[in-house]
Amino acid sequence: NAGVTQTPKFRVLKTGQSMTLLCAQDMNHEYMYWYRQDPGMGLRLIHYSVGEGTTAKGEVPDGYNVSRLKKQNFLLGLESAAPSQTSVYFCASSDREGQPQHFGDGTRLSIL
Amino acid sequence: AQSVTQLDSQVPVFEEAPVELRCNYSSSVSVYLFWYVQYPNQGLQLLLKYLSGSTLVKGINGFEAEFNKSQTSFHLRKPSVHISDTAEYFCAVNTNDYKLSFGAGTTVTVRA
Numbered sequence: 001n002a003g004v005t006q007t008p009k010f011r012v013l014k015t016g017q018s019m020t021l022l023c024a025q026d027m028n029h030e031y032m033y034w035y036r037q038d039p040g041m042g043l044r045l046i047h048y049s050v051g052e053g054t055t056a057k058g059e060v061p062d063g064y065n066v067s068r069l070k071k072q073n074f075l076l077g078l079e080s081a082a083p084s085q086t087s088v089y090f091c092a093s094s095d096r097e098g099q100p101q102h103f104g105d106g107t108r109l110s111i112l
Numbered sequence: 113a114q115s116v117t118q119l120d121s122q123v124p125v126f127e128e129a130p131v132e133l134r135c136n137y138s139s140s141v142s143v144y145l146f147w148y149v150q151y152p153n154q155g156l157q158l159l160l161k162y163l164s165g166s167t168l169v170k171g172i173n174g175f176e177a178e179f180n181k182s183q184t185s186f187h188l189r190k191p192s193v194h195i196s197d198t199a200e201y202f203c204a205v206n207t208n209d210y211k212l213s214f215g216a217g218t219t220v221t222v223r224a
Contacts, residue, residue, distance in 0.1 A: 004155075031210065040121070042202060042214035043156075050210060058211075090155060098144045098163070098206050103155035 002026050006091050006104035013081045013111045021076040021107050023091030031094045032074040033058075033101060034066060036087040043090060049074055081111045116205050118215035125193055126223055133188040133218045135203030145186040146204040146212070147177055156202065162186065173197070198222045 004025045013019060023032065030051050035043040045058030047066040055066045063085060065077045074093075078085060088108050092101040119134040137143060144163050148156040160171025167179040177188045186203060203215040 033210075033212075040216055042116075042216045044214075045211065048210050056210075092156075097210060100146060100158045100161055101212055103148075103157075105155045106153075 004104035023074045025093040029093035033092045034076045035090045086111045116215040124221045135186045137205045144206040148202045150200045
């Protein structure tokens with residue numbers, strides 16, 4: 001029962017470095033999402049995808065890019081990391097609008 | 113646009129006592145409502161959902177919630193908590209589009 005798998009689980013970066021977070025789901029879901037979680041702010045949507053080859057901006061997209069080349073994978077990229085991007089990042093998927101989202105275990109990212 | 117307010121950021125409670133977590137939302141259209149639980153260093157797990165039908169919804173681990181359309185509320189309750197219920201709880205709202213809006217979270221700490 002893999003569900004939604006995120007890699008890596010932890011990462012420390014220096015300001016200006018780049019990296020890619022990978023999300024994989026095995027439930028054949030159409031919709032995938034990237035959120036960031038910061039203390040006292042709940043989860044905020046960064047980008048989302050409604051199907052293979054599509055992406056769209058969420059609430060806080062600046063500084064991030066995404067790609068959905070395969071239905072099961074959704075990648076989140078940071079081109080030039082900034083300390084303000086220190087956060088816990090969660091990927092989620094759902095089979096259609098209005099339905100519950102299934103979450104991965106998160107990636108804890110620290111940017112020094 | 114919808115927004116979600118969780119009225120309590122911290123709820124301390126003794127083991128075997130009841131607990132209620134309050135959630136209010138604002139939306140001008142019909143909504144789907146969810147409660148998620150997050151245990152330390154884990155992702156979010158769905159506790160329960162309201163999509164339609166009965167306004168009293170039962171979820172996992174003995175939790176239940178009541179949808180009140182006139183008061184735009186979706187409060188979560190459990191009649192008797194356990195130490196293992198110590199976690200952060202998130203209320204979320206969806207209006208049949210891509211966007212799931214989260215409250216800021218309520219931290220429940222159960223003491224013996």
